[in-house]
Amino acid sequence: MSDGHGHGGEHGGEHGGEHEGGRREVRALSLAEAGKLDSWRALCGSADLFCTPRWLAVEQSGTGPWVPEAAECLAVPGPVSPSAGAGGAGSTERLSAGLTVQRFDRSVDDETVRLDKMLVPGPGTGASELDRALLPSLMCGGWFNSRVLAAPGTPEPERSAARRALIATAVGTARSGGCPTVFFPYVDAADLALRADLRAAGFTEFPAPARHVFDCDYPGHDTYVETLPSRRKVRLRKELRRFEQAGVVTAHAPLDHSNVERVAALAHNLERKYEQRSSQEQLTEWFASIAANTDASVFTAALDGRPFAMSMWLRHEERLYGFHAGFDYETGAGLPMYAVIGYHLPIAYACDEPGLRTLEYGTSADEAKLLRGTVAMPQILAVKPLTERAERALAGCAAVEPGREV
Incomplete structure (x- = not known):
């Protein structure tokens, strides 16, 4: 072997x-x-x-x-x-x-x-x-x-x-x-x-644990939003409004040499929160290899030009895989970082992007994922x-x- x-x-x-x-x-x-x-x-x-x-x-x-x-x-x-x-x-x-x-x-x-x-x-x-x-x-x-x-x-x-x-x-x-x-x-x-x-x-x-998938095969994001129950529409708009009122700037960009170090630093914060042993240098090298060999991109949220939240996604054929996330918990304190960066932005992008049909959310956080429309695959x-x-x-x-x- x-x-x-x-x-x-x-x-x-x-x-x-x-x-x-x-x-x-x-x-x-x-x-x-x-x-x-x-x-x-x-x-x-x-x-x-x-x-x-x-x-x-x-x-x-x-x-x-x-x-x-x-x-x-x-x-x-x-x-x-x-x-x-x-x-x-x-x-x-x-x-x-x-x-x-x-x-x-x-x-x-x-x-x-x-x-x-x-x-x-x-x-x-x-x-x-x-x-x-x-x-x-x-x-x-x-x-x-x-x-x-x-x-x-x-x-x-x-x-x-x-x-x-x-x-x-x-x-x-x-x-x-x-x-x-x-x-x-x-x-x-x-x-x-x-x-x-x-x-x-x-x-x-x-x-x-169940594997969570989200069907994003809609004519567009507005069409998807119209399918939501009233309470979920209200929640979505409220969370996006909180970002807007705080002056947060969101973006979606390829993962590459220009952002890989900052993305890895945010990911390392999440790893430390859950007591994982990986180092920031280790994550930076790994993400650089992922960027070089796959179709990887990140959704980010920034204040005053400094990213404080990110979710990384890998595209393969008609699927977008949620791979990693990361947060600056001090800068983003009180903001719905996970909801906006992990769900609202990727779902909006996927619903409007031709050829994408499925978001793969992996395992864990069942309640949060089901609340936002995923299907749990046993x-x-x-x-x-x-x-x-x-x-x-x-x-x-x-x-x-x-x-x-x-």
């Missing part, structure tokens, strides 16, 4: 995944190798930004608070195009399915990638025991929309066989890497096929223990009852 920079390990190697009717080949690709394949890009839909070559390039930079100990892509080859050449590893190679895998240890503190922080310890199992029993762990499918990628139009029998092969290979990768657990953190509860294959492979389902956390100690630790955590709706 390669490290987070795409170096070392066994790249382009073969792993085996069992499926009905024989053995399905699975290739191990470095992040750099996968990023060069047009067929890997073709596996990624609009909800798969964090598996795309553009995001893999960010991961290769090795910056930010969520740098894995190791990372690679697993892929199931399809028929090779004649133009691919004898090696079969060119940019025209067809892939029928794929899966990103990342190994995280105690060096990363964020709960979005730390399995031990996603689970609620049982009466006889403390948080420290989960840490010792479950880490390092292999995370599959990414920390957003954790799914097995499949090429559009792939017949279900081939899709199912590839999915099972990739799950089996991920388990084998975790074992060989010394991980006591392997997990898919955010599986769409409606993806019954993936859930069934994970259960068949020995994974247990645990509760996961998710589950699927975990497979690979040691007796991990199995005992997981047994003390509350799992989703088999057959119960999430």
Whole structure:
């Protein structure tokens, strides 16, 4: 398995995944190798930004608070195009399915990638025991929309066989890497096929926070506002008026070298509020890599020319992903910073921007998001223990009852 920079390990190697009717080949690709394949890009839909070559390039930079100990892509080859050449590893190679895998240890503190922080310890199992029993762990499918990628139009029998092969290979990768657990953190509860294959492979389902999405497919923002109940219209106008009366200037601009340091400083304030360990320098380097490799922009609010609030968004196809926020709590004291910068401005922009259909708000802050019109998409956390100690630790955590709706 390669490290987070795409170096070392066994790249382009073969792993085996069992499926009905024989053995399905699975290739191990470095992040750099996968990023060069047009067929890997073709596996990624609009909800798969964090598996795309553009995001893999960010991961290769090795910056930010969520740098894995190791990372690679697993892929199931399809028929090779004649133009691919004898090696079969060119940019025209067809892939029928794929899966990103990342190994995280105690060096990363964020709960979005730390399995031990996603689970609620049982009466006889403390948080420290989960840490010792479950880490390092292999995370599959990414920390957003954790799914097995499949090429559009792939017949279900081939899709199912590839999915099972990739799950089996991920388990084998975790074992060989010394991980006591392997997990898919955010599986769409409606993806019954993936859930069934994970259960068949020995994974247990645990509760996961809902993923929030906002439908912005309106003819324009005024049309959206007219759909709101009277009380929400009043609240929206009141919050915008408070900004106007305070003399706040709002803007929307690309994230680039001209603003990345200030944006990172605001983000660091939010990180410190929630006792995260990342430094401002670390966030600046990470945001610079994101700006260089993705379509990133920021909504900002400023007083006297000094930004005091921001929300960062990444665009992929018809979706806009809310990625980070940040505030100067002293300057913005008493102002509805979160409401205006996190909701009103992005929603107004998205409703008026051609081609945008969905705002991805991720997890957490359920009440605030639902209040502003998001839809909560139920998710589950699927975990497979690979040691007796991990199995005992997981047994003390509350799992989703088999057959119960999430």
